[in-house]
Amino acid sequence: MRAYLAxxxxxxVVLGGGTAIGLATLxxxxxxxxxxxxxxxxxxxxxxxxSTLYVLIAVAGWRSWMRAxxxxxxxxxxxxxxxxxxxxxxxxxxxxxxxxxxxxxxxxASILAFIKLSWPRDRVAAWLFVPYAxxxxxxxxxxxxxxWLN
Numbered sequence: 743m744r745a746y747l748a749x750x751x752x753x754x755v756v757l758g759g760g761t762a763i764g765l766a767t768l769x770x771x772x773x774x775x776x777x778x779x780x781x782x783x784x785x786x787x788x789x790x791x792x793s794t795l796y797v798l799i800a801v802a803g804w805r806s807w808m809r810a811x812x813x814x815x816x817x818x819x820x821x822x823x824x825x826x827x828x829x830x831x832x833x834x835x836x837x838x839x840x841x842x843x844x845x846x847x848x849x850x851a852s853i854l855a856f857i858k859l860s861w862p863r864d865r866v867a868a869w870l871f872v873p874y875a876x877x878x879x880x881x882x883x884x885x886x887x888x889x890w891l892n
Contacts, residue, residue, distance in 0.1 A: 749800075749801070755800070761793075763830050764830060766831075777888075781887075802819065802867040806867050815859040815860045819856050821852045822849060829845045849878055853874055854875060
């Protein structure tokens with residue numbers, strides 16, 4: 743029973759935190775006015791993608807916490823979550839595209855670190871981060887293109 747309560751807490755923190763930050767930093771007029779690259783997805787894509795990824799992030803974090811609450815994979819997991827939650831306020835809230843690019847590059851590095859650190863201990867947790875890594879790599883490319891164009 744304790745394990746399921748922990749999973750619920752991970753889901754609340756990750757999905758709830760991501761949703762709250764997303765709602766607090768909606769793209770708005772500033773983002774709408776930016777020059778965008780041809781590969782920029784429509785705005786409606788982001789909410790379902792991030793919701794799905796947040797569930798995967800929470801489950802991977804829960805699995806890592808169950809194995810070793812303060813182990814290296816959990817430390818990498820905490821770093822990636824902090825960077826993830828930091829990006830939107832910097833990009834959408836602060837309109838600092840270049841600074842956001844630095845954050846998203848560090849985020850991608852921390853995601854890859856989590857995968858590498860988790861692989862020998864929990865391949866399921868590592869695999870849960872692969873779609874996240876792919877999406878953040880794409881998002882970093884998009885962030886970089888927006889920085890270049892604006």
